[in-house]
Amino acid sequence: MNGTSTGSEAAALIARLDWAQSPLGEANDWPQSLRTAVDIVVNSPMPMLLLWGRELIQLYNDGFARLAGNKHPGALGQPAHATWPELESFTAPVYDAVLGGQVRTFTEQPFVLQRNNRDTEIWLDLTYSPIRDEGGQVAGILVTAIETNERRSKTQELQQRSEDSLKAQHNSEQRLQLALAATDAVGTWDWNIGEDRFIADAHFAALHGVDPSDAGRLPISDYLNGVHPEDRGMVARSIKHCITHGSEYAEEYRLQHADGQVRWVFARGRCYNDQHGRPTRFLGAALDLTERKNTEQALRHLNENLEERVAQRTQALAEANLRLQNEMFERERAEDALRHAQKMEAVGQLTGGIAHDFNNMLTGIIGSLDLMQRYIAAGRSEEIGRFTDAAVSSAHRAAALTHRLLAFSRRQSLDRRPLDPNQLVVSLEDLFRRTKGAHIELKVQLGRDIWPVNTDASQLENALLNLVINARDAMPDGGQLLIETANSYLDGTDITTLEPVKAGDYVMLGVRDNGSGMAPKILAKAFDPFFTTKPIGQGTGLGLSMIYGFAQQSGGHVTIQSEPGQGTCVRLYLPRLHGTALQSHAPSHLGEAPMAMAGEAVVVVEDDPAVRMLVVNVLDELGYTAHQAADARTALPLLESDLRVDLLVTDVGLPGMNGRQLAEIARQYRPGLKVLFMTGYAQKAAERQGFLEDGMDMVAKPFSIDLLATKIRSMISV
Template sequence: MPASPPWTEAERVAALQSYAILDTPTEPEFDDLVRLAAEVFDAPIAVVNLVAQDRQWFKAETGIGAREMPLDVSICAHAILQNDFMVIPDTRDDPRFAGNPLVTAQEGLRFYAGALLRSTEGLPIGTVCVLDRSPRPQGITAHQRLVLEVLARQVMTQLELRRALGAQQERAEELRTQMEQRATVEAALRHTEERLRLANRATNDAIWDWDLVTNHVTWNEALASAYGHGLDAIETTGEWWISQIHPEDQNRIDHSIHNVIDDPLAHSWSDEYRFRRADGDYASIFDRGHVIRDEAGTAVRMIGAMLDLTEQQRTRAELAESEERLRLATQAAEVGFWDVDVIHDILTWPPIVKRMFGISADVPVSMRDFYEGLHPDDREATSAAFAAACDPVVRGLYDVEYRTVGKEDRLLRWVAAKGRGIFDDEGQCIRVLGTAIDITERKRAEAELRELNEGLELRVAREISERGQAQDALRQAQKMEAVGQLTGGIAHDFNNMLAVVIGSLDLLKRRLGDTDARAERYIDAAADGAQRAAALTQRLLAFSRQQPLSPEVLDANKLVAGMSDLFSHSLGGDIRLETVLGAGLWRTHADRNQLENALLNLAVNARDAMGEGGRLTIETQNVHFDDRYVSENFGVPPGQYIMIAVTDTGTGMPAEVIAKAFDPFFTTKAVGKGTGLGLSQVYGFVRQSGGHVKIYSEPGQGTTIKIYLPRFFGEALEAPRTALKDLPLGDLQEVVLVVEDEPTVRQFSVEALNELGYRVLEADGALAALRLLDAHPEISLLFTDIVMPDINGRKLADEAKRRRDDIRILFTTGFTPNAVVHNGVLDPGVELISKPFTVEQLAAKMRSVLER
């Protein structure tokens, strides 16, 4: 609960009543304030709200259309109780307004910000507030709060002025009462008439005298001279006067003047409005009048004068607009004005010109500062130009460019100055006025442009050469991409077919058991051929960068060192192996098995290139690719990489062989000595891992192949550990939903899972799978292909997780372009088994996923 305020409600209401503001007409001063508040906050509603004892009353409002509301729906009343600035980003989140119909309605008030109106004694009497029918969770800015608080102070200033005017009127009333006590009403009237007569003769203001009893208005001659209304052509009534007021001001003036007339205690009236001239234009008027009453307090006469503000307002507006244009123009152009009083040798510089001479804004200056600030090489020509501008005979135009040496900072600047002399009637130069602009940046740009033009021919030649290299590299990359798409598609189809072959052979072998040794040999031979075909498709997928990878954080130095024995056995005794491992090598994020396979492929290729023996060197180091290197090697972002280089002393390769080295099935070996997929597999794996491969080779000089893999930033994650058992079986209580669009692959998966003891449901697509998920809440695991028509496996898994957060997911694929988000690289926690797979692999993977 908020603390009790340091005032009573009676004290607060008394403070409000002391301003005599309740139920007064609208006034432009307050209307302008609420319009400004609404504009600053971009809000549909803004109010100057006064909280009385039994109601809240609006002195000014926009967006409401009413002047008061009951207190039981008031939001501002809570600001009064809070006794502080109040912001409510969303009123529906505030329990204080849970039952407020202004808040709970369909288009109810959702946002509120209000600053308190405080009397001089510090008592809150109301608020200046803005409201919105939409919530604003961000609240308001410090600038908006300051604006609202300033507007609140402006409202109180207006109220204090009203109260002061009331006090002044009360003092005038006391004086008038004393005068009435000393003389009769007739004497007072004669005195007033005499003053009016003198005023009519002494002023250009239109003076009016309104006999309230007869409704007759007498005007002086200024009505005709100032506004064009001839005295013999007008109706001398109060209605005629009101009818000449602008339609938008008529009701307000009529009400305000009659409020004064009808109030026995009121004697003075003043207001501003637009008054129609005889030609139809409107003049801006400040009108003020004095009410004369009889002994009973009834108004019998009112005398006033109209002051024409039109010219004054126009002049003020034009001057303000001119000054603003000049200020904005000079600021935008960074132009400085200067003025030299030649007679008294006085120099006037604004801060912007002082800055051009390296002088602080508050430091006084003289002509000596001007001459001493000029660069020695420019001093003579600049001084001569200034002297010519002062010469009564020459009267030259001062238009020069010179360098300055900063008095305080010693910086060199360029300045462009223009000016001309002002001469008196006798031909003597009395002043020289002008402008100065800092053109240092322009001069620097001109120098750079000259330098650029001087070397343009050389740069153009270099650009042409680099562009040719880039185009060659782009064409090669496009060729490799096209071949990759072809091989990836072929591998995908092979994997689906091999999944059926390998799986069916596996099931057949389990069914036959040991009953037929010859049949078992046939099955083993067929399975071996199918596995070798599967390995071939994996190489094709590696080249096309569509194989699923399982990356981990690697230390390439440890990986190379751990492969030393494998390298030695593969190379033979005629080749000497050397490793040069870089100190402080960064870590990388890659598939360990694929990287080991890539290095082994390169080592075997190097061995075959060194038929009579030689030396194989494996080197690691940290490298950084800059923008220039990237521009010559498409597909590689700039940054930090680790490099693994494999160098041999073999026969080397000519340029035409290097151009085709990564193409699938391209080989220089004899028939039967190689598939031509070794280097293409290395290329595909490295590019899929976000890296780059480069070949450096010359015939007879050996070959170096460099693998670049991106540096890993972050903490290493432990690879998931799973314990595999021999053919772990399932339980009929564990229900598996198989989703596969290839019928033969789906049939094998269903039969294999049935063999393993699982209860299996099957679907040929995502829509059918979702219907089964809804109908069978007992489903434990979703086993789905990734690449399917219409809805792919990843989207199916997301929808299944949305419906059943506890369901386990196992993906399978023969080819995965972007199937698991990161271009074929698995997210942490995503489980996948690649086609083709054996029953043993499926059994182990099922238990790993279900028991995780």
């Protein structure tokens, strides 16, 4: 109920009701169409009643609560026929017609209602309009009720003044009754912003001069063409402001039909974003105000006192609107504060988990180096091998975690290569068996003739290992873990994913357990960044969200199914690779890198002394002449001199002038100079393609000495 007004008594009652016990279910699970309809009702200045679902459950605003008399507040959340059995003979055929998509209006309909424990006769102008759900089906009825007792009393008073006065007013009174007979009606819309597809019901389409048969296939511009030229710019600016700032849309404007007829409408709506914060849908409803405005103008002509009453009512509505705007402002402030608190909670969860992992890795590195120093000081340098292995292993784990974080934020491009999914699973089977624990049975079920895929092998290995660890943690008392592969064809109808599915061939890699499973509320947040059910410090909440990001970068999809007590199944779908033979990529070693040829020289520019020392030492061992500089300012004299320079090796993120700018200036003095960039913040693939020119390459930190040596040799040799 995040859209209701906090200043409304009815809204407060709706918020406090235990909807989980009603046919509508938990309020947080209501469809967006119901949320929008409730928001319109509780914020309307006119009495409104919303009947929703097959049981016609009642939700209404303060204005209708006053009409309901002794029925309020017991009627709230109850079926309509159960609350008003005495009116069923009148309402039953009306409800049937409206649920069939029709609109029903009644002028000065008499009713006898209980007010202050006694029968009271009231007269109402009523409109019953269908409300549609996201699928375009009628899911509810919106009832607008205007009490006309005072109007009837005034009319009778005027009729009694004199026969002559009655005859003089006869024609105007007839026109008034005709206007009231076609009282306010509601039209709804659902605009898909990305596809620019504006779905509207027949009434809204007809109001805006659109053929109802085309109402679900046209862009928004076709509907804006129906807006009066003097109001069109205002409406377009208001819609843009709503989408840009996430504010509520509420505008009153004119429509001009082809025959010159002008009608008035009041439209209220809101823009909704996807999980990435991008605006996707714009929903709302429009109220036809034409007859009401015409009626008000005819109340003014009948009597000067009525004109004064209209002015007072207008002032009251303006004050109510001002209060509503103030309440909306306060609500937005509260929502901003809540979002900030949620963001800080997420940051706390993330930093706690990452700090836990990095502290373990730093302990392995620092402790090993400390022991190495002690052993060397004691003359036991021949025994330090196991400590160097431990330090290197911990450092590689830290580098892997950094790359996983960059991949999660899609700032790390994938190292795509063709691979056989079955071969990868087989190579990891021993690791899976050690990871799962002895209390869990592992079963591997590989499909036959599995297609190759083109993806990052290390990222895929990490994704599968994450899923195995999650499955293990879900089965503390033991169970069965199944890892499977299969060829699949997806057309978008056979699976449910967060993103649209591109039809085609995919390879499915699945991990299934029969552990504790997840409740629906937990399952709904499974792919959310930083969400975890583990205690702070024992999980970053990035596992499944990283897998989701990896699948999207690979052009694939990921699905998750889970039931409490039954287990969980996560399936990763990667696009099939066509027409490429699989190749083996063996790692290079320092010993395989050819030595420098006589006189070959390299300029190294790196602001970190330790990294600069490492690169210079590698060059010295391979026989290159190495010139070093800590920044671009120091490097330029070397590059502008007569020194022989076969290759420039530079960090991208230098202080002052960056490495890319340095390379640009260096090539002005040395056209065609080869440049190898080093970076600790890998860019997206698209950015890298625009960043590098011919004769340029890039290596991401942290890198191995083998990789650096081979890269340097291969660039100079070209």
